[in-house]
Amino acid sequence: MESPFSDMDWLDTASNTLDLAIQKGLYTEFSHLKSDLDRIRFIHNHRTNLLSNTFERYLSSTSSSCLTKNATTAINFRKKGNDYFVEKDLSRAAWCYRASIALSTINSQDMALSYGNLSAVLFELSHYHESIRAIQLANDFYPNELKFKLVFRRAACYHKLNDPERSAYELKICRDLIKKTAGLDRKKIDSFCKEMDHLSRQIAILNKRKEEEEEEEQQQQQQQIKKSYKNLDDLIQNSQTPTETIATCLLKSTEEKTTDEFCPPSPPSPPRSTILIDESKLLLNGPNKYIPCASSTLRLAYSKDKGRHIIANQDIPSDVLILNERPYACLLLPKFAYTYCDHCLTAIVIPYVCPQCSHVLFCSEHCQQRALASYHQYECKHIHILKTLGIAFLAYRTLTITDHETLWTTITQTTIPNDNEEQNNNNHNNHNNNNNNIYKSDYSSIQKLITHTEQMSTDDLFHYSLTAYLLSEIIKSTNFLRCNQIKKRDTEQILLASILLKHIQQMICNAQTISITKTNQIDDIIFDNDDDHDEITKRFASAIFPTCALMNHSCVPNIRCVFDQGYLRVYTAKTIRQGEEILNCYGPQKSLMPSIEQRQNVLLEQYFFKCQCEGCSEVQKPQIETLANGEN
Ligand SMILES: [Zn+2]
Ligand SMILES: [Zn+2]
Ligand SMILES: [Zn+2]
Structure with missing residues (x-):
């Protein structure tokens, strides 16, 4: 199914600007700049010269890809959903109804109708609690003359939920509504009455069975x-x-x-997902004192060649949970906007919307409120631009998701973001020596993640600087900045842009892609917006996990990562001996990419190191041996 998002041409714009900088003889000046702040100041000072009104053009763009609420598109998606529903393609029907809800004006009849239709899909998929919730969301703005249909579906849900009393009660309301509604098509009503009578009989059977069960129990x-x-x-x-x-x-x-004893109809028990468990208790030997999201069998270590890394404190058996981390910030791939929650990445069963834009959906009221009250207000108006910026958008969200007080305190403490390796190393040493230091998955940990600025090409740095500046223009157009005075606003913008530039570099070498594996029945709803239904594992988001980011790479990792219910769960993939390093795979796994050369190129390009892991040296050894044997 075609996703309603299309790309804008930021990459082209950035490349053209780079060419212009070369023509105007500014490239060399840029290549000598030493800090992110200097690079941003350079862009700021040359913005008229190099970019004329590029940023303004971008920010005021009313491109067709800018998806605001759109009643016509909403209706079209609902119609498409109805077609799929008739064909019994329920997952595609559900996707279309969710899209329709996202595109409908808030509290409109269109939105109500789509929630109503979604409740029918959920009923067919046996998600009765969720169907009742969708009916509730449809109710207020649903056409009065059709409301009896919603009530009937609710009666059917309660019957399926083994609650005959409540079901009978809803059925009675349904009959009353039909009596009160004038001008209904007699023929249609007659056949509907047959359905009601059928349900009525089923309720009676259920009642009788319940009575018998109770009697038996009493006896x-x-x-x-x-x-x-x-x-x-x-x-x-x-x-x-x-x-x-x-x-x-x-x-x-x-x-x-x-x-x-009088027994009023009892509310249905909540769906399973609302039952909370203490996540830290799942870790092998409980949570770590110094790294709260890791098992106490691990510890943080530092060495000059490896940087910060994680090692085993003791022998750890295979297939146990050693790390359980929530993302600090995460970002859905645009094509999954109507499938997963923009806030927590859970599959959406009942969608909750942003009242302004149609680019995001949330899985619950909780996620909706959290996102709207914090970062989404700084994204909403320009989200069509942000969604084309890839990993830079993750950098932007990392900044805007941080609460203002923490952000400004951390920025002030670091004052000017430094690329000074020596100072960074000292930080790591301090961390390692000071046992009172707890490594949390928070913003100060993000600030300390490595950047590899020294190894990046001037072209790349120029490109990232432009993007960071564009992001700062977007931020400036919201109410994010603290000052109103023009000059101070400029200073603040430059500072934020330099932090964004640092975050972009950090995201490139620290962000993790998240995949989902098709495992259970709810995936019928997830695996829909794609024609490749047979695919088992799918990349659907990227995220930054400050603790997981400390792990070094191996093409034959000794762990496996699973993203589950908002957590990155890291399990051991083999027995790990005391003192052994915990190694993650940054992408090119040996089993999927057998060519050592190919793997090393990928890693060198993005992470700036030549892989010498067990997998890479293993392959080289036999080659040398064969050569030696050949000579003999
Ligand atoms: Zn959510
Ligand atoms: Zn929005
Ligand atoms: Zn390797």
């Missing part, structure tokens, strides 16, 4: 009580011969209780 209880008091009765009868035995008294009192 069992009575027998149990009789049995346990038999000996006692015998004793009492022998001595006093009372008119009523204790056992019969007890039985009578239970009977009275069950017949007299």
Whole structure:
């Protein structure tokens, strides 16, 4: 299915600007700049010269790819969804209804109709709790003359949820609504009444079965009580011969209780996903004192050639959870915008929208509120541009997701972001020596992630600087900056742009792509916006995990990563001995890319190191041996 997002031409613009800089003899000046702040100042000072009104053009772009709410598109998606529903292609139907909801004006009849249709899909997929929730979201703005249909579906949901009382209650409301609604098509109503009668009979059957079950249960209880008091009765009868035995008294009192007690319809139990568990308890031997999201079997180490890295404190068996980390910031690939939650990356069953744009959906009210109250307000207006910037968008979100106080405190502490390796090394040493230092997955840890600036080409740095400046223009157009005074705003913008430039470089060598593996039935809803239904594993997001980012690379990693319920879960893939380093794979895994040369090129290009891992040296050895043997 074609995603309604298309790319803008930022890459071209950046390349053209670079050419212009070369023509105007400014390239050499840029190549000699030593800090991110200097690079940003350079762009700022030459912006009129090099870019004329490029940034303004971008920010005011009303390109067709800019997706605001659009009733016509919303209706078209709903119609498409209806077609799929008729064809029983439920996952595609659900995707279309979610798209329609995202594109509908907030609190409109269109939105209500799409929620209503989605509830039908959810019912067919046996997600009855979710279907009831979708009906609730549809209700207020649903056409009055059609509301009886929603109520009927709710009655059917409660029946499926084994709640005959509530189901009967909803069915009664449904019949009342039909009576009150004028001008309904008689023929349609007649066939609808047949459906209602059918449900009515099913409810009666369910009621009868429940009664029988209860009766059976009561009988069992009575027998149990009789049995346990038999000996006692015998004793009492022998001595006093009372008119009523204790056992019969007890039985009578239970009977009275069950017949007299009024039982109102109980609300359905919540779906499983709302049950919370303490995530840190899942880790092998409990959480680590110094790295809270890691198992206590690990520790942080530092060496000059490896930088910061993680090693095993003790022997660790295979297939156990050693790290459980939430992303500091994450970013969905644009084509999955109507499939996963923009905030927590969970599959969306019932969508919650942004009231302004149609670029994002959330899985719950909680995620919706969290996103809208923080970073999304700085993205919403220009999200069509941000979505074309790839990893730079992740850098932007890393900055805007950080609460203002933490951000400005951290920036002030670092004052000017430094690329000074020596100072960075000192930081690592301090960290290693100071046991009171806890490595949290927070913004100060992000600030300390490596950048590899020294190894980056001038072309790349120029490109990143331009992008960082564009991001700072976007930030400036929101209410993110603290000052109102023009001159101070410029200073603040330049500072933020330099931080963004640093984050872009950090994301390039530290961000992790997240894939999802098709495993359970809910995936019917997830694996839809794609024609390749057979694909088992899919890349769908990128994210920054400050702790996981500390792991070094190996083409034959000793761990495997699984993204599950908002967490990156790291399991050991083999037995790891005490003192052994925990090694992740940055992308080119030996099993998937057998050519050592190819792997080393990929790693050198993005991460600036020649891989000497076990997998890479293993392959080289036999080659040398064969040569030697050949000479013999
Ligand atoms: Zn969510
Ligand atoms: Zn928005
Ligand atoms: Zn390797």
